[in-house]
Amino acid sequence: MPELPEVETVVRQLRQAVCFRTIEAVTIKDPKVISPAVAQGLPARVIDIARRGKSIIFTLDSNAYLLAHLRMTGHFHVVPSRSASLEYQKYLSGIFHLDGGSFFTFNEIRRFGGITKVSAKELEKAFSRLGPEPLADSFTFTAFDSLLHRFPSAVIKTKLMDQSFLAGLGNIYAQEALYRAGIHPQTKIEEIGVSKRKRLYHGLREILRLAIKCNGTTIQNFSHLDGKGSFQDLLSVYQREKCPRRHRVERINQGGRSTYYCPRCQK
DNA sequence: CGAGGTACCTGACAGC
DNA sequence: TGCTGTCAGGTACCTC
Incomplete structure (x- = not known):
């Protein structure tokens, strides 16, 4: 994807x-x-x-x-x-x-x-209409935090996938970033404390950089010009049965899309 | 205005 | 075997 x-x-x-x-x-x-x-x-x-x-x-x-x-x-x-x-x-x-x-x-x-x-x-x-590029130098934690403050009542996972909020994240990386930050995907933005906001900011940038290094994720239909990416081997929750800490991963539906998360790691 | 729902499109797969 | 139903999901467009 x-x-x-x-x-x-x-x-x-x-x-x-x-x-x-x-x-x-x-x-x-x-x-x-x-x-x-x-x-x-x-x-x-x-x-x-x-x-x-x-x-x-x-x-x-x-x-x-x-x-x-x-x-x-x-x-x-x-x-x-x-x-x-x-x-x-x-x-x-x-x-x-x-x-x-x-x-x-x-x-x-x-x-x-x-x-x-x-x-x-x-x-x-x-x-x-597009939001900022998450890997741009100008996209600092302060920039991300002020963006979050504009939508206190929005659900975080839905907002991460909104291209007018942030450009480039989709269903897979939004879920993976939330796992890294320990945030439940149904959390409202106003309920997320500053330390988790920081973990989310760093988590999503790290995950995007790492995935680029791996030439992306190859699941079902995606392959790039020279073959396949390898980030699918590093996924923590997306289409997984267990998270890296061996907890059982749950699947819920958000806006007609599947969301995978770990109920023990993500509160 | 924001938030949430749905159509678009086709192939893979499960179940009968 | 072959049909039907469900799922995958980025984005435009719609309604509340």
């Missing part, structure tokens, strides 16, 4: 393979996933690939941007030459033809994610 660490992994790999290359043409197989506008204004050179929250931004030298979101099951694949077989044809949404005959593809099983072409203004508008 692509969250911040998985998207960051994909961005780093795309940067290696696609940055400073020219997109000559795009073949759109599924216009619901790849907006037809993406094929216009080519060829164009990719001069930067970056991440904001869970979005991927390709900066083109044509004064436009490609905005990609993996949602649940979106994948990029880089294919070295035109003669190579399209290994992932089954869910192929689009083919990006690069200079020199290589290409990369976008595949989307559930067709939730996709790629659109946007202007600088549209890009700014899309990101204006």
